Amino acid sequence: MNTTALARPAASATSALLKISGLRLQLPQKEISALETADSVVKQDVQPHSIGWLQHARQRWPVYCLSQNLTLFDTVPAERRACVLLGAGNSFVGILCDDVSISQPSQNQPHELPPAMRLAQTPVLGLVATGDEGIACITSAEQLIAHVTRLAGM
């Protein structure tokens, strides 16, 4: 399955919000290389701990299903309907999401992750309050790819 590149807006500061159960992850939109439906993920010849793969730039890239605690799921909940292909350098990883939305830069001030919560290898770079009295965890494609790669033991 070949992926479809997202249109790149002129303003690079737009953010993507990935919804994974009760978790919302915010990262720069430019770090999302493609957006597909979960049905587009090929489920043959899968790598350990991944749930399938997508083809992008003439290579297969593993797709993972994460819980809202950012642990790996081996089975896919029904609500994971979308798949984003994250890119950092020459590495790509697919992540299943319930929903993906694109937003302009938030007026809300980003907060550093408090020191007492900062584990050494956390992919969470900071927090930001969202308009609906919730929060989003600020991350990056590089951090998420490193996180799932560690979890998958690759």
Added chain:
Amino acid sequence: MAQEKLSAQVPNAWLLDFGQSLRAAVGARVLLQIIDKPKLHEVPCTPPYCHSVLPWQGRLLPVMDLAARLTGVAQAAQYLVVAGYQEQPDEPVRFGALLLSSAPLVIAVADAQACPLPEQPAGWSQFACSCFEHQGAAIPVLHPGWIFSRPPEA
């Protein structure tokens, strides 16, 4: 002498109950607000004793379960208190939140009540800068900066 007796009677500390017979105190000016049944937000990839944040006055405060930190067993928390502290006198005030098993009590403490920290649980010395005797029990005096501004141990 009369002046000393009078000052010793003025409430100058909050007695905090973390459940599991764990109690500690902070100075009267440290506690800024007591919150019943607050709405907290979970943050993934954080320590089990400090895994959520409290939206408070435009900030996102780390929520610490000190019982879980000291014993590994989470408390059945009923209340949350917001603490304000400075690392140094000329630094800005920082904030954090502590889970409590019952409502805090105001008490009066005098220098004559000073005593050694309890030997158990062993971790008190990481968070308490002194200790006093109160109704037959040793009550550690917490240093909020040591609780909230230090990263988790590796």
